[in-house]
Amino acid sequence: MHTSTTSTLPLEPWSAEQLAEATQGYWYLDHAPQGDIKRILTDSRHAESGDAFLALKGERFDAHDFIQQVVDNGCQIAIVSHPVDINIHQLVVKDTRLALGYLGAYRRAQHPHLKVIALTGSSGKTTTKEMLGSILSRLAPTLITRGNLNNDLGVPMMLLELRAEHQYAVMELGASHQGEIDYTSNLVQPHVAGILNIGTAHLGEFGGREGICRAKSEIYAHINPAGISIVPAEDDFVDAIRQAIQTKKTLSFGVGGNVFATEIELLAQSANFIMNTPTGNVQIQLPFAGLHNVHNAEAATAFALAIGISLNDIVIGLETAQGAKGRLNFINKANHLFIDDTYNANPTSMRAAAEVLAQQQGIKVLVMGDIGELGASAAQQHYMLGRDLVAQGVHFVVAVGEFAPAALEGARSTQYGKKMQAFLTQAQALPFLMSLVETHQPQSMSFLFKGSRYTHMETLMADLMEKF
Template sequence: MHTSTTSTVPLDPWSAAQLAEATGGYWYSGQIPQGEIKRILTDSRHAEAGDAFLALKGERFDAHDFIRQVADHDCQIAIVSHPVDVEICQLVVKDTRLALGQLGAYRRGQHPQLKVIALTGSSGKTTTKEMLGSIFSQLAPTLVTRGNLNNDLGVPMMLLELRAEHQYAVMELGASHQGEIDYTSKLVQPHVAGILNIGTAHLGEFGGRDGICRAKAEIYRHIDATGTSIIPAQDDFSDEIRAAVQTEKVISFGVGGDVFATDVELQTQSARFQLNTPEATHPVNLPFAGQHNVHNAEAAAAFALAAGVGIAEIIRGLEQAQAAKGRLNFIQKGHHLLIDDTYNANPASMRAAAEVLAQQAGIKVMVMGDIGELGASAAQQHYLLGRDLVAQAVNFVVAVGEFAPAVLEGARSTQYGKKMQAFLTQEQALPFLIDLVDTHQPQSMSFLFKGSRYTHMETLMTDLMEKL
């Protein structure tokens, strides 16, 4: 397990002077808190004595409204963008969202010994991050991005968890708009950073893949001058990515790159391959299924090599890595297999998941929810998915959600249209899935569930498991 999520070591405390210095704020009415401040947090439900509550303001909420509530729970300090009429020490700053970033950057600056690895990409970020966490955590205490804390709020929140014991930090950086990765990579000050791929995730926000490439390529702007840029050797945007690199040192991964896999053997729940580096070739038994995860392992190896990790430690870390919850987790229920890949989805990862399902035993059923953040191209992207998924070696594809009709239409444009069933809701899909199991008794079945986070496809998976 990663030290970042399991350590009970208390966070390094803050002083009132440090909070003011980091944010450029001032203490309202001269009320300055005395003693140590144990942590800064943004969730009012967890604020208690010794904490500083930072009041964020969003489009539909204003946490300044909760300051009386945190004061009632003995939290005596608030960081605010305007004073409020509550008896509590208030550090007034220009913008609490920016103040969170300033505090994260301040904490990062307090750890000059820290070696930071930062990565972004349209798919594979979470799994590659977990692989890197496994590699670095065996060497020294390592901070690893938790869950999806990879945006302009999540990244500084993770930096606030830095402790003196940390020697490494593996930071996942996401982008939902131009400039976001420029902002977060400046906060984390990486020594090694790079892009995994340029796909079609978040197409809606960026208006096209070239826009996605520009947004992701911001990660190269703030790498330490003596650091290393990591690039995919074969990507539709490899030339544009290479042009964005500003460091002398570059390591590429994938076919034609510096670090690449050969002799790949894909198994039902794992993969074996030879890992080729500039120094030598080594066998790897990867506990992850699918060609896409072999590619993630190539990337993880490139990042780790750039950070000075030896090949033996890299292989050990890859072989001991564990998938994040909802990332191709294999669950055996009786003689049926359920694959939980519900953490999130984009078009590339949906296709990759279908390839993994195609290698399983028995009757193979792909259960897919909608993919979000595709903008105006959403219907077309779902149509193409329907066309491509039924062509895989699976027996049934069950689409659930608003775009299920578009998926169905795509499937019917092929000779495999009869494999596809479409439902607008999970409640409508569940009886069909139960009926499928009953119809195919006593054969074993393999189900794979996947969709964007907001579709909560794990709910449908759990409902089906209860009936098996």
Template sequence: MHTSTTTTAALEPWSIEQLQQATQGYWLNDKKPDDQIKRILTDSRHAETGDAFLALKGERFDAHDFVAQVADQGCQLAIVSSPVDADICQLVVEDTRLALGHLGAYRRQQHSQLKVIALTGSSGKTTTKEMLGSILSRLAPTLVTRGNLNNDLGVPMMLLELRAEHQYAVMELGASHRGEIDYTANLVQPHVAGIINIGTAHLGEFGGRDGICQAKSEIYAHISETSIVPAADDYAETIRQAVSTGQVLSFGAGGEVYASEIELQSQSARFVLNTPQGAKAVNLPFAGEHNIENATAAAAFALAIGISLEDIVAGLEQAVGAKGRLNFIQHKEFLFIDDTYNANLTSMRAAAEVLAQQPGIRVMVTGDIGELGSAAAMEHYKLGRDLVSVKGLNFVVAVGEFAPAAQEGARSTQYGKKMQAFLNQEQALPFLIHLIETHQPQPMSFLFKGSRYTHMETLMAALMEKL
């Protein structure tokens, strides 16, 4: 277990002077707390004595409305962007969202002993991050981005958890708009950073893959030591143009860190990891060729901060996948693969290849992919066409608003009969139960995947309950 997953360890306290210095705010009144501040938080429900409550403002909410409530809970300090009529000491800043960034950056700057890795990409970020967490936390206390705390609020929140004993930090940076990675990478100040790949996640926001590449390439402006680049990506040339460090390390086919002698097994993989430091065999406890790519990326990041090849291999072999990322669950005589955490077009196709390696009748259950903008119907059409063409898949059950578009794509091939489309989970469930009944007693493997908002884990749980 990474040290990052346990927030029970006491956070480093803040003095009143440090808070003001970091945020450049002014004190509204003289009722400053005598003691140090134990933690800074943005969720009013958990605020208590010893905390500073930072009131964020969003499009649909304003946490300034909860300042009086946190005062009643014993909280003695609020960080606000406009004074509030409440009996509590207030540090008034220009913008609380930016103040959170300033506080995260201040905390990061206090930890000169820290080696920081930052990574971004369209797919595989979380798995690569978990692999790096496994490599580094074997060696020393490591802070690893939790869950999806990878945006302009999540990244500084993670930095606030830095403690004196941390030797490494692995920060995942996400982009939902231009300028976001420029902002978060500047807070993180990584020694080593890079892009894993340029896919199709958030196509809608960026108006195409060129825009995605530009947004993610912002990470290269903030690296102090080594830039990591994907050698085999079709944007590899464009990515290299964004690099500004002297030292560059590439991974993937044609790169300096790459896999050879690949053997894909149903729930794992074997390969030889080739690096400038030599080559070593790896037994990877993850399925699918895309996870070998993630492992070579993790190896490149780790090598760049001076980790030995032996330690990298040991860490990769002990790595555990994040929840909802290709987790294999044996339920009675059925295999369920829970890949419901999220989806994009690239990872959906990769998941189909993993399912094709499994025993028995293979059923892929897909939810919609979000954030594709005006390209959504066409992209789902292409996805439907591609999924039914994967050798080894027996059935594809598409669920959601764009399921009919996926089915049209499937019907443009000779394998159209493999796909069934349903507008919602309630309609899909009876069909899945029927599939099981008609194929008894043959072994069956199911893989569930969709974008986060589709909650495909709900359908998976409902089916398991009926068995």
């Protein structure tokens, strides 16, 4: 199987002239290096001989301070925003962050035959990307956004990994501020692009869902005019989304769209349904749990059809797809089930996770960490989550973190308040979870762990699993 995520093949080299041309920079004292430059790196710890170290400057750090360190490691080339008094080849550019974008765009332009998909959305991006990766990488070498390299630094870093054999690229674009997707989609130059949904992730930065819709709709501005815009037909912002479209062709997914699932059967760890498309209807056995993953499969099907993939190849790709680490991974230990959904969280995905847990066996326990980036509405969002989660088909909800008390208040506003326990720290929650297991022995239990990335809910899951 061709996949870029574990590739050890060498990257396409750069010449000193190409670097200067791409970045619109100049070699300090006309002191350009000879020979090929193998990689461009922003992490000083990994820069070595043959690499060019690009010194980024952030609010709290300045990588120009690490140039002596990369010289000591054998790296002889640096891309800088001002000359430094160190003996190293220096390509001086106006702004190293923008230079990284120029380099990514330059590399992208060198691959005119590459077919590029770009996608964004408040939830489901990673899973939809993995589904598309499974569909496409069977057919030809495919570059797929790795991890969360989906911002104004990560997207050009991914583009730098393009190689001659790549025929497809699946680029995930994230938005943490207005203008970011406009910038990254311009670098990516997609043939097919679209939004999965407008949710409540990053509410704080955008001041409401209208702002999120505006930010994500920027993805439609840079699609090849002959390309196709993908539209979420079910989304309540679909009319605003359609106004941002500039291509003649569109393809929509979800109820009321061109690509939609019917006869949906949700099982504990999978789903069966009929996928209805303009090119025919097919039965799919999806190895992912939850209705939200059926929606992700609808989206993946629409994106794949739009770049000319056959329905047969889409079915094979979806039926053999694997989830990303920390995305609804099912782990059996003793006679208990642990569902690792700790990669990240937003209010929509937390509710979807509870629905998946409700389908499992035995005593069902949802362990939820805080959700970040909600701004001023954080306490209210956690209150509403607490209220809604206890009403779903789970036996216990264990909230952990700063906003656990807000979630507990929400739970207590319903008749199911006794289902929830709140703890400020994982250390406080662990003994309660252990006591739950002891109380319910010998019954089997199903635990689902989920929270925003910074909460590291996988640590609490691992601590509990160690006790068995």
